[in-house]
Amino acid sequence: MTKEKKILLEARGISKQFGGVKVLSDINLDLCTGEIHALLGENGAGKSTFAKILAGVHRPTRGQMKLNGESVDVSSPIVAQKLGIALIHQEPISFPDLSVAENIVMGRQVGGLFSRVPWTEIIEEARHYLDMLDVSIDVTRPMRGLSIANQQMVEIARSLASDSKLIIMDEPTAPLTPREVETLFKIARRLREEGRTIIFISHRLEEVRMLCDRVTIFRDGAHISTDTIDVISDDEIIKLMIGRTLKKYMRKHKAKVGEIAMEVSSLSLPGKFENISFSLRRGEIIGLGGLVGAGRTDVARALFGVSPAATGQITIGGVKAIIDKPADAIELGLAFVPEDRAGHGIFSTLSVEHNLTATIPDKIAPKGIISRKLEKSISSKAVDDLSVRLASLRQPIVELSGGNQQKTILARWLLTEPEILILDEPTRGIDIGVKAEFYDMIGDLAAMGRAILLISSELPELLSLCDRILVMSEGRVTAELPRESATQENIMQAAVPRSILAA
């Protein structure tokens, strides 16, 4: 970085709200020509939202952008493309049934709808850009069936074809093998030499260090710092990424820990997680920490039989358990509150009552026919126990707030009288007030002798609730921290993947 670089893009006061939730506040950032700029932050720090605003996918609630000194309004992805801004998604957006060549040129056609498609030119152009990237893909084949790495190459070729000056790569290396990562880096460096600017979003510090010139850190939707990569250490970066303090309303909970409820040994599912072992005792809360994509949810899904592990063993109550489908897991006393509430948790068209009793048909219909009286008494007790706020049991569940929906899901599982509860991000998208209630509830459940596995991306949540914390990174457990010695720092240290080239 000897010579002074020209500023390509200035972002000033960029803010974004989704509904009532503020995800970005007053972001100021300058990007220079010919630099690779890393954008770091925890899950939900606002990196992807910022990238999408630059690329015209979202419009900022407030704020301005200048490109080469001129004010621009990036109102749509097409405008972004015309301005030379390209966003490469982690899972590339493409048209699987169209040819590679068409995917490269799509969006830049000239002429009206009834004008001719210049096939020869399109194919030649596509070949030209893929040659520039040194990748050999038959441009006439359909996108469907291309590896993720090659799909990314096609996306990069697309950004070159529209002569992009700013290329944003959102976690491009996550699905790639080390060799593909190297190829990508080589290309990124060449693009930098050509004077293009790259924003590189990643969780992997080592990659950032290898590739990037400057690094910007976001936290909770705010810009925290921008530094040259040489002047900042890994530890400083991690500290800046978390930098949160324990909130007051959380208190440490201590239940009596009893005998082993579940033992998991060397559970593996290729491509998802490897060699997961732990034991969970009655009254114990084990936290599963790590970044999104570390494989935590996959472990939970395997334990619950949604997509079972390939190898390894699960022992419940001292007996080897075979869990091939969720029904097996329920039979064995497991309950699973999934991460994606809308997709996997609730029956959105049904009432609160029917949501509650969906898992216990036998209890409400002892003779095969549903007893209204029984159904009502069981569900109203369940609702009272967890103090779900609602107008009526017959209300559609979607009318409840997120927190109360989540309570309903938990109440439903408690009706099956589970011994072991798996909670996947149970407080995501829930108001602070209801969150506090949830923490009490989780503590109470443990105190009643239940074993709890809590997946959470919120470090304070893990630190205050759990007896032990397992940290996962890239499908493996990288740390097991007892409550006494766990800190935000050492959880993040274990969560951030560092050595990608080791493989």
Place this chain on the structure above:
Amino acid sequence: MTLVRSILLRREAGILVMIVLFCAAVGFYKPQFLTLQSLKIILLLTPLVMIGAMAQMLVLVARHVDLSIGSMLGFSAMVVGLMYREYPDIYWLLGFPVAIFTGAILGLGNGLLVTIFSLPSIIVTLGTLSLYRGLTFIISDARQINRSVIPTELKVMSRTSPIFDIPWIILIAFGIALMTFIIARHTQLGRQIYALGSNPEAAPLRGIDVTKVTLIVFTLAGALSGLAGILYASRWGFVNPSNTGAGFEFQVIAAVVIGGVSINGGIGTVMGTVLGVLLLGCVAAALPLLGIPGSTQNSIYGAVILIALLIDRSVRQGGIIKRSGAIE
């Protein structure tokens, strides 16, 4: 082009093989099936379905479906028939623009309902299937347009032409297939229809005007149904408010699906669709020859659709297996 061709051709070659095997089997029992005369019969059975199939192919590729094309055919045919009845001296060729325009208006109606209210096309066109059929009864006072009303020149089109004596309607049908091929393969519109059906979420992100493309697709389907409507009057010499075009959508969907057009959008070729139409034509021509009563024809069509869907499904799953293999 080699890989795309070879993959798609495999599917199309499959249909061709099915046609050959079917004809060989029927010809084994009834040698007269393998004559030029029966080729003419087969080809005469196909023009209306061919035109409808081209319309439906574009709709399906865009990840929609149009169940109302039979009713649009019926309504357009009726409008033209009424015109011929009320104005016997009108220049007969005027029936073509009138039928096509009528169909286009009906198709535009479908498109507007789908786009403005973002309703699923299967529901919209199920509604207009009934609505347009009902309107046909209303405008015709539930009375048939008789043979005497249809201009002779129009009826002659189904019998001959100056070109090798091949009936005009067959030439028109293949002309429409050629036009559809050009639209699908060589115009921006065509590629955008494929893109839209292949990934509806990504389409607007890549600058595709989804509303416009959808409206054009449904309007085109209506216009082609209108054309099929006047050709119906030419072929059969009458227009009946309840029969004309009834069940047409099923034959068309059967032909299109057999031809390898995916009901999940994005996939389908004109060549495959033409072959699908011809296969159905062969089946239809062989039934009477084999002494199978016409009353079982519908159940045979139904069975053929189901078999074709099962083939489509296994082809798709094969694709998915290949895909995950490629990732590893």
